[in-house]
Amino acid sequence: MEGYKKTDNVGFNKITGDNVVDIEAVAENFEMADESIGNIKGTSLEGYDEVEHGKKSAANFVKFVWSKLGSIELTDLKIKVTTWSGDTLNIVLNKIKSWIGTLTNLKTKEKSSLVGAVNEVHDNNENLKQAELLDRRDIVKIKSELTREDEALRVNNEKFAHLLGVSIEDIRGGVS
DSSP: OOOBBBBSSSSOOOOOOTTTTTHHHHHHHHHHHHHHOTTTOOOOOTTTOOHHHOOHHHHHHHHHHHHHTTOOOOOOOTTTEGGTEEHHHHHHHHHHHHHHHHHHHHHHHHHHHHHHHHHHHHHHHHHHHHHHHHHHHHHHHHHHHHHHHHHHHHHHHHHHHHTSSSOOOHHHHHOO
Protein backbone atom coordinates (compact mmCIF):
# COMPACT_ATOMS: atom_id res chain seq x y z
CA MET A 1 0.00 0.00 0.00
CA GLU A 2 1.36 3.39 -0.94
CA GLY A 3 2.25 5.95 1.69
CA TYR A 4 3.12 3.56 4.51
CA LYS A 5 6.56 2.89 5.90
CA LYS A 6 7.47 -0.78 5.41
CA THR A 7 9.12 -3.30 7.72
CA ASP A 8 12.70 -4.21 6.77
CA ASN A 9 12.41 -7.97 6.42
CA VAL A 10 8.98 -8.83 5.05
CA GLY A 11 7.82 -5.42 3.82
CA PHE A 12 4.67 -5.24 5.95
CA ASN A 13 2.94 -1.92 6.33
CA LYS A 14 4.02 -0.27 9.57
CA ILE A 15 0.95 0.47 11.64
CA THR A 16 1.37 3.42 13.97
CA GLY A 17 -0.96 5.41 16.19
CA ASP A 18 -1.91 7.66 13.26
CA ASN A 19 -3.09 4.86 10.95
CA VAL A 20 -4.18 2.18 13.38
CA VAL A 21 -7.74 2.43 12.15
CA ASP A 22 -6.80 1.96 8.47
CA ILE A 23 -8.14 -1.54 7.93
CA GLU A 24 -6.82 -1.72 4.36
CA ALA A 25 -3.18 -1.52 5.56
CA VAL A 26 -3.84 -4.25 8.14
CA ALA A 27 -5.63 -6.42 5.57
CA GLU A 28 -2.73 -6.02 3.13
CA ASN A 29 -0.33 -7.18 5.84
CA PHE A 30 -2.39 -10.34 6.32
CA GLU A 31 -2.43 -11.00 2.58
CA MET A 32 1.37 -10.55 2.38
CA ALA A 33 1.82 -12.92 5.33
CA ASP A 34 -0.46 -15.47 3.72
CA GLU A 35 1.48 -15.26 0.43
CA SER A 36 4.87 -15.41 2.17
CA ILE A 37 4.01 -18.41 4.32
CA GLY A 38 2.02 -20.21 1.65
CA ASN A 39 -0.76 -22.76 1.91
CA ILE A 40 0.28 -24.59 5.08
CA LYS A 41 -3.03 -26.41 5.55
CA GLY A 42 -2.91 -27.73 1.98
CA THR A 43 0.72 -28.79 2.24
CA SER A 44 1.39 -32.42 2.98
CA LEU A 45 4.67 -33.65 4.39
CA GLU A 46 5.39 -37.36 4.29
CA GLY A 47 5.26 -38.67 7.84
CA TYR A 48 3.63 -35.56 9.32
CA ASP A 49 0.79 -36.46 11.66
CA GLU A 50 -1.31 -33.68 13.24
CA VAL A 51 -2.02 -35.83 16.30
CA GLU A 52 1.69 -36.47 16.89
CA HIS A 53 3.22 -33.23 15.56
CA GLY A 54 0.41 -30.70 16.17
CA LYS A 55 -1.78 -28.63 13.87
CA LYS A 56 -0.19 -27.62 10.61
CA SER A 57 1.71 -24.39 11.15
CA ALA A 58 5.00 -22.93 9.95
CA ALA A 59 6.56 -23.48 13.39
CA ASN A 60 5.38 -27.12 13.58
CA PHE A 61 6.62 -27.77 10.03
CA VAL A 62 10.05 -26.38 10.92
CA LYS A 63 10.17 -28.53 14.08
CA PHE A 64 9.14 -31.61 12.08
CA VAL A 65 11.72 -31.06 9.33
CA TRP A 66 14.42 -30.23 11.89
CA SER A 67 13.77 -33.49 13.78
CA LYS A 68 14.02 -35.42 10.50
CA LEU A 69 17.37 -33.80 9.68
CA GLY A 70 18.75 -35.15 12.95
CA SER A 71 18.04 -38.72 11.90
CA ILE A 72 18.54 -38.45 8.16
CA GLU A 73 19.40 -41.67 6.41
CA LEU A 74 20.57 -41.59 2.83
CA THR A 75 21.27 -44.67 0.81
CA ASP A 76 24.36 -44.72 -1.34
CA LEU A 77 22.22 -45.62 -4.35
CA LYS A 78 20.46 -42.25 -4.20
CA ILE A 79 23.46 -40.03 -3.52
CA LYS A 80 25.16 -38.70 -6.63
CA VAL A 81 28.80 -37.77 -6.16
CA THR A 82 29.10 -34.80 -8.48
CA THR A 83 32.89 -34.72 -8.51
CA TRP A 84 32.99 -38.32 -9.81
CA SER A 85 31.04 -37.82 -13.05
CA GLY A 86 27.76 -38.17 -11.19
CA ASP A 87 28.43 -41.77 -10.11
CA THR A 88 26.39 -42.95 -7.16
CA LEU A 89 28.09 -43.24 -3.82
CA ASN A 90 28.15 -47.06 -3.87
CA ILE A 91 30.10 -47.03 -7.16
CA VAL A 92 32.53 -44.42 -5.84
CA LEU A 93 33.03 -46.37 -2.60
CA ASN A 94 33.65 -49.59 -4.58
CA LYS A 95 36.28 -47.79 -6.68
CA ILE A 96 37.98 -46.47 -3.55
CA LYS A 97 37.80 -49.93 -1.94
CA SER A 98 39.36 -51.43 -5.06
CA TRP A 99 42.14 -48.83 -5.02
CA ILE A 100 42.81 -49.51 -1.34
CA GLY A 101 43.03 -53.24 -2.14
CA THR A 102 45.44 -52.53 -4.99
CA LEU A 103 47.56 -50.28 -2.80
CA THR A 104 47.58 -52.91 -0.05
CA ASN A 105 48.70 -55.57 -2.54
CA LEU A 106 51.42 -53.28 -3.88
CA LYS A 107 52.57 -52.52 -0.34
CA THR A 108 52.67 -56.23 0.47
CA LYS A 109 54.62 -56.96 -2.71
CA GLU A 110 56.95 -54.06 -1.99
CA LYS A 111 57.47 -55.36 1.54
CA SER A 112 58.11 -58.91 0.39
CA SER A 113 60.42 -57.77 -2.40
CA LEU A 114 62.21 -55.45 0.00
CA VAL A 115 62.59 -58.27 2.51
CA GLY A 116 63.77 -60.51 -0.33
CA ALA A 117 66.28 -57.88 -1.46
CA VAL A 118 67.55 -57.40 2.09
CA ASN A 119 67.84 -61.16 2.52
CA GLU A 120 69.66 -61.42 -0.80
CA VAL A 121 72.10 -58.69 0.23
CA HIS A 122 72.55 -60.43 3.58
CA ASP A 123 73.14 -63.77 1.84
CA ASN A 124 75.62 -62.13 -0.54
CA ASN A 125 77.44 -60.58 2.41
CA GLU A 126 77.55 -63.95 4.13
CA ASN A 127 78.86 -65.56 0.93
CA LEU A 128 81.53 -62.87 0.64
CA LYS A 129 82.53 -63.41 4.27
CA GLN A 130 82.76 -67.15 3.66
CA ALA A 131 84.77 -66.57 0.49
CA GLU A 132 87.08 -64.21 2.37
CA LEU A 133 87.58 -66.80 5.09
CA LEU A 134 88.31 -69.45 2.46
CA ASP A 135 90.71 -67.07 0.70
CA ARG A 136 92.50 -66.41 3.97
CA ARG A 137 92.72 -70.13 4.71
CA ASP A 138 93.99 -70.81 1.19
CA ILE A 139 96.54 -68.00 1.47
CA VAL A 140 97.77 -69.33 4.80
CA LYS A 141 97.89 -72.85 3.36
CA ILE A 142 99.76 -71.74 0.23
CA LYS A 143 102.13 -69.63 2.34
CA SER A 144 102.71 -72.60 4.58
CA GLU A 145 103.40 -74.83 1.59
CA LEU A 146 105.71 -72.21 0.10
CA THR A 147 107.50 -71.83 3.41
CA ARG A 148 107.98 -75.58 3.59
CA GLU A 149 109.27 -75.62 0.04
CA ASP A 150 111.52 -72.68 0.84
CA GLU A 151 112.85 -74.60 3.79
CA ALA A 152 113.36 -77.73 1.69
CA LEU A 153 115.05 -75.68 -1.03
CA ARG A 154 117.31 -74.03 1.56
CA VAL A 155 118.30 -77.41 2.94
CA ASN A 156 119.00 -78.75 -0.57
CA ASN A 157 121.03 -75.65 -1.43
CA GLU A 158 123.13 -76.07 1.70
CA LYS A 159 123.72 -79.75 0.87
CA PHE A 160 124.66 -78.83 -2.69
CA ALA A 161 127.05 -76.12 -1.44
CA HIS A 162 128.58 -78.63 0.94
CA LEU A 163 129.08 -81.09 -1.93
CA LEU A 164 130.78 -78.34 -3.88
CA GLY A 165 132.91 -77.60 -0.88
CA VAL A 166 131.79 -74.01 -0.50
CA SER A 167 129.55 -72.27 1.97
CA ILE A 168 126.06 -71.23 1.04
CA GLU A 169 126.93 -67.59 1.84
CA ASP A 170 129.67 -67.73 -0.82
CA ILE A 171 127.12 -68.98 -3.32
CA ARG A 172 124.64 -66.26 -2.30
CA GLY A 173 127.33 -63.61 -2.50
CA GLY A 174 128.28 -64.69 -6.01
CA VAL A 175 124.72 -64.73 -7.32
CA SER A 176 123.38 -61.37 -8.25
